[in-house]
């Protein structure tokens with residue numbers, strides 16, 4: 001099976017949130033409640049309090065180092081706009097996009113404003129300006145989409161999207177193509193696994209659930225499995241269980257002999273197969 005890993009970059013620095021949103025305040029309140037309930041220990045709680053006073057909040061360098069060691073060609077989605085706690089500017093994102101690409105990883109757009117075709121097009125064009133001569137995909141910030149959103153993303157010119165996600169049950173829906181009214185073709189890769197939907201409490205429980213999901217995917221002959229892990233949780237001090245889950249997932253895939261590939265590689269496989277099928281079809285006429 002081919003495993004595609006991506007990372008939503010929701011935050012870069014703590015200061016981008018000051019007087020702009022309540023992300024840091026909410027982070028402290030949530031962590032306070034978690035320590036009171038016994039979901040996290042005091043040491044983790046204190047590290048989380050300390051993290052609010054540090055400059056960098058993202059964990060891009062750390063997760064890139066890990067992914068590189070495990071030959072995972074992951075994709076990082078960067079916001080070109082601000083909404084729902086994503087508050088950094090394009091200027092702040094630019095050097096990180098360059099770092100990710102220079103290190104051999106992939107970058108795409110973490111779509112923010114999906115209220116109109118124009119706003120979707122603007123974010124696409126802004127990224128295109130930053131990364132000319134580069135094909136890229138997108139993932140909408142938070143699980144917000146409908147058929148019109150996907151059509152608009154295709155119209156805007158994205159190569160692929162990986163927003164579709166089933167919140168209630170695990171779904172192993174495989175990639176399919178969306179053809180926009182202007183003729184653009186976009187691959188939709190439904191997302192199969194998102195960190196925050198399995199990890200809220202107990203890592204052992206999450207490992208059990210995801211082990212059986214991976215088995216189910218193998219048995220059903222799924223060609224692709226998509227997993228989103230937010231880089232901010234790749235932190236031994238503040239999210240020890242989350243980082244442990246990520247490392248477990250990678251080693252479980254390695255042990256099972258799965259391949260880590262990028263969306264770009266997956267699209268090449270899908271389009272090669274499409275062309276081969278067309279050739280066979282023409283020969284049989």
Ligand SMILES: [Zn+2]
Pocket residue numbers: 008009010110140141142
């Ligand atoms: Zn996000």
